[in-house]
Amino acid sequence: MQAVASRLSGQRYAQAIFELALENQQLEQWDQDLRLAADVLGDEEFALFLGHADVPQERKIAAIEAVLSEAHPLVRNLVSLLVGRGGVSAMRDVQEGYSQLLDDHLGRQRAEVTTAVPLEPAELERITDFVRQLVGREVVLSARVDENILGGLIVQIGDQLLDGSTSSGLERMRQAVRAQVA
Structure with a gap:
């Protein structure tokens, strides 16, 4: 409370x-x-x-x-x-x-990209352009590194989460295998 x-x-x-x-x-x-x-x-x-x-x-x-x-x-x-x-x-x-x-007020959207390794400036620019096209606004992108995601990337835009990480893909695969075995 x-x-x-x-x-x-x-x-x-x-x-x-x-x-x-x-x-x-x-x-x-x-x-x-x-x-x-x-x-x-x-x-x-x-x-x-x-x-x-x-x-x-x-x-x-x-x-x-x-x-x-x-x-x-x-x-x-x-x-x-x-x-x-x-x-x-x-x-x-x-x-x-x-x-x-x-x-x-300024018509911009903040987003955060998480990757397993640091991104090059050109990669950050491509991700920024992608998010800009998604939201139709100027984007302020911040980047952080989390080695636990193994590979791929996770993009957080407001309340939306776009999870293209290797770790979540492996988790979905593991759940699918468990469902097949059960």
């Missing part, structure tokens, strides 16, 4: 921040700053420090100011507010909500 509440409050913050960034024509800057803040708060040790009841609030705020010194002052204020309310975990929801609003 707390995860749902975190997501909902994260969406409210994201919407308010997006409107402010749009009004001030700082959409991309806010996106970068929110990503930085979410990454910083995603650090397990830093999150434990911020969540520790024995650490004075002034010390937490000073640490936030130091670590996020390059970020917009309102981003630092937001992080301090979340820390003060015990909502450090909501920062990722704020960042993801903001990024989704930004992508919708």
Whole structure:
């Protein structure tokens, strides 16, 4: 239940921040700053420090100011507010909500490709073109390597998953053989 509440409050913050960034024509800057803040708060040790009841609030705020010194002052204020309310975990929801609003506003779609080995730039471009044709929008593609898929690729586009990995093909084959034997 707390995860749902975190997501909902994260969406409210994201919407308010997006409107402010749009009004001030700082959409991309806010996106970068929110990503930085979410990454910083995603650090397990830093999150434990911020969540520790024995650490004075002034010390937490000073640490936030130091670590996020390059970020917009309102981003630092937001992080301090979340820390003060015990909502450090909501920062990722704020960042993801903001990024989704930004992508919708700019008419782009994020996608992630997972492969067993790193892809060459030309391969990434071909995959980006393929996804662009599928969704009919500009695509921002991120790539990650997972040796467990053995080969092929997995493409995540929003809620859709296109699984062309060798490991899932082998799993389907194994299930088919089991069904034949049973």
